[in-house]
Amino acid sequence: MTGALLRGLTPGVLGVLVRRGAPFAAAEDAVQDALVEALRTWPDDPPRDPKGWLVTVAWRRFLDATRAEAARRRREDLVDEEPAPGPAPAVDDTLQLYFLCAHPSLTPSSAVALTLRAVGGLTTRQIAQAYLVPEATMAQRISRAKRTVSGVRFDQPGDVATVLRVLYLVFNEGYSGDVDLAAEAIRLIRQLAASIDHPEVAGLLALMLLHHARRTTRTAPDGSLVPLADQDRTRWDTAAITEGVGVLQAALARDRLGEFQAQAAIAALHADAPTPEETDWVQIVEWYDELTRLTDNPVVRLNRAVAVGEADGPRAGLAALSTLDASLPRHTAVAAHLHERDGDLDTAARLYAEAAQKAPNLAERDHLTRQAARLNTRHH
Template structure:
């Protein structure tokens, strides 16, 4: 079908069905069925107005389903004329769907799955493949999520912070199977920015773009992790970086700083450095101070210790690390890095090995194991017979 990609029409079509009297869960199911039919349609079946066609097919499917279950409710359906072409209501309910799918009653996993289906237009199979779970498992997760919000009004205001968090979770899933979730999150974030007046939405989009711009340089041969300092910066997408920086500047000019804007500012400083040695670590520490003030997050405190170690030396970084819970994920790896910078190589090698043993990600475990071997070799060749 020509024109707007079908998946981008899904929120608007769901909105039309809800306004005609369908409940959200039934509307979403009907639109998914219509979408599958549209994707399977041959050239001779493709209409000039895909949105009107989707509304017509989805509404018929909803009515068929409602008639079959008429005994469960005494509600009378107000059947509107079915459009077969021509004008379609221009009301865009996408923003309301974002809020509904990210409702606080849902778990993060359920909110992500429901957002990808109702707003992103992905099929249950695509979502299941992306998350490496059976399709039946994902179908149950989505069904449970829809039941949890069955009584929530379509007009009920939602929480913008929750919506942004859901998109952030989608982005962090990255790429798997035939669905690039990072790219999908960027598409949805662009849509959200166009619909809302929230600088943090722009900050999140900027953050996604700045991180995504470095994607090609993050892995080497065989999927080997490449740390930021060792990445080939010629592989970074300069146009995406420029767009991210422009969006960030516009958001910061609104003077309503939030955590995603602060994170994007840190990413922009990394992107601005032509080489790792030219990174403005002092300014990055200042932004981590702002981020810590906004969130109080121990993860932010841990990342700040790394930045302090780069800006003020390893000893200062270790001092910043002293007040952080050592059971925190990545704590041991950060300690290993700072001890290596401080010259206590034997101890650093032991910490890298401990971090590798605790890693749950295979690529990360492989990277930390190599780091342990590298630093152990340095220790032996630098000071034969010494361990630290």
């Protein structure tokens, strides 16, 4: 319980230090020191005001570090007097921290790492394990990111769209090491939704919940991929689906459509179908049309071609596919699927094998190889 509590308090404590005038990088280091001390002492001696305790300890650590530096004179105004211990202010600085960690001057990978560290309260080791990189590499990435944003004023307005893209990157990493990044992303987007009233924040929360509801059915016990049409829908998390649909409906009612709301609407239509055959593909195509209008993303057009193939037949899907760049990721796999639906098994088998060679990961490559083998076995 202590770990979860600390992670929830981290952004607020960091925000207090930064608002008092501590540079972001130094404040973040001081908060991490306070968290370590809390993990050591709280189990035996829990404080009555956890946030106030963390603010006091972190501020002292910041002052200690500041006094030890040669730049003390430049910071004399900050260190003249330590604020009196007491209840921490109720101001919620979480939103500003999200904006700071997703600053446009940062690369996506650096923004993700800094968000997980400063807002999520994860350790450098946990983040490194989750991203399968050495801890020293992740430490350097986070240090560079902190230096990059150290001169950014805390009260500058941020871009919600950038914050959402960063959180979606976290979510799509899924699970590795001892950190479940999909669950962590949902926790963070809930936290963001509590700080800002924005339909696209709600849209991303709905999208994450609807995707996460299908998580346990996406792979077989042996680790192989299970396509959506073959997943056991009785094992989908109905509570997450119900919540996701409710959040989405409230967001759509505000009539400020964005790409995450449109994606969530597509996910909701899949989740609402008791069987693959009952999927409302016509409405899904309409939502892909909306999504294309909003983003004009070639990957969206590729997914739309699949939906057209289901709604209007495989030849209509192939016609839609023919307008897209064949070098797009998954283009060959989609072509294989549509040719199989059209009965051209020789072409489909050849394309599945070709797609397997281009697959971005082992699980997808194995899945496509099995598809090619299945058709070759049946056909010959």
